[in-house]
Amino acid sequence: MAERSKRYQECKKKYDSKKQYPLKEAVELLKAFTGTKFDESVEVVVKLGVDPKRSDQMLRGSLSLPKGIGKELRVIVFTTGERAQKAKEAGAREAGAEELIKKVEEGWMDFDVAIATPDMMRQIGKLGRVLGPQGKMPSPKSGTVAEDVERTVKEFKAGKIEYRTDAGGNVHALVGKLSFPTEALVENIQSFINHIVASRPASAKGTFVQKVSVSSTMSPGIKLAV
Numbered sequence: 001m002a003e004r005s006k007r008y009q010e011c012k013k014k015y016d017s018k019k020q021y022p023l024k025e026a027v028e029l030l031k032a033f034t035g036t037k038f039d040e041s042v043e044v045v046v047k048l049g050v051d052p053k054r055s056d057q058m059l060r061g062s063l064s065l066p067k068g069i070g071k072e073l074r075v076i077v078f079t080t081g082e083r084a085q086k087a088k089e090a091g092a093r094e095a096g097a098e099e100l101i102k103k104v105e106e107g108w109m110d111f112d113v114a115i116a117t118p119d120m121m122r123q124i125g126k127l128g129r130v131l132g133p134q135g136k137m138p139s140p141k142s143g144t145v146a147e148d149v150e151r152t153v154k155e156f157k158a159g160k161i162e163y164r165t166d167a168g169g170n171v172h173a174l175v176g177k178l179s180f181p182t183e184a185l186v187e188n189i190q191s192f193i194n195h196i197v198a199s200r201p202a203s204a205k206g207t208f209v210q211k212v213s214v215s216s217t218m219s220p221g222i223k224l225a226v
């Protein structure tokens with residue numbers, strides 16, 4: 001295991017890594033850690049009581065957080081004609097069909113979110129091997145396959161987040177910046193946790209939310225009491 005930085009080790013001394021902290025106290029601890037030269041992102045990780053090998057227990061979706069995430073996402077749209085023009089007017093970095101598909105297929109990945117209209121799904125199926133591993137493949141479950149490209153582009157540019165269960169049964173989410181007021185981070189984190197709890201698959205048994213931790217880009221994780 002790589003040796004942790006001196007700053008990381010100093011942060012570890014400021015809290016009990018085995019203790020579960022109330023949400024507001026955990027956020028205040030994060031903000032009290034020794035600062036960096038940039039505005040760190042804040043992430044939440046939720047460990048779920050699901051079987052990652054069962055498709056009916058996997059979570060995938062999208063959510064607009066009440067306070068945004070402090071970052072404007074780069075969006076592209078696979079669509080044709082007038083909707084491509086509307087997507088660009090709404091702020092899409094690129095919008096189109098065959099030419100955009102070829103560009104991505106050849107390795108261009110300078111975007112955060114890919115959206116597609118339903119009629120394009122057959123054509124972009126071959127991009128699954130390129131976009132799938134990065135979690136960027138358009139999907140109805142994540143809200144990135146939509147007829148109303150104008151509204152969808154605006155939502156994702158403003159910071160609508162996507163999430164999906166990983167191979168370990170964890171769900172990760174960017175929930176804001178460390179510079180956000182404490183109350184804003186608390187509201188975003190609570191909103192995400194509530195959303196995950198409400199999305200519990202019917203086939204999941206036992207304790208659904210097993211662990212929750214919050215961290216910033218350069219800090220250790222702090223366990224939450226939920």
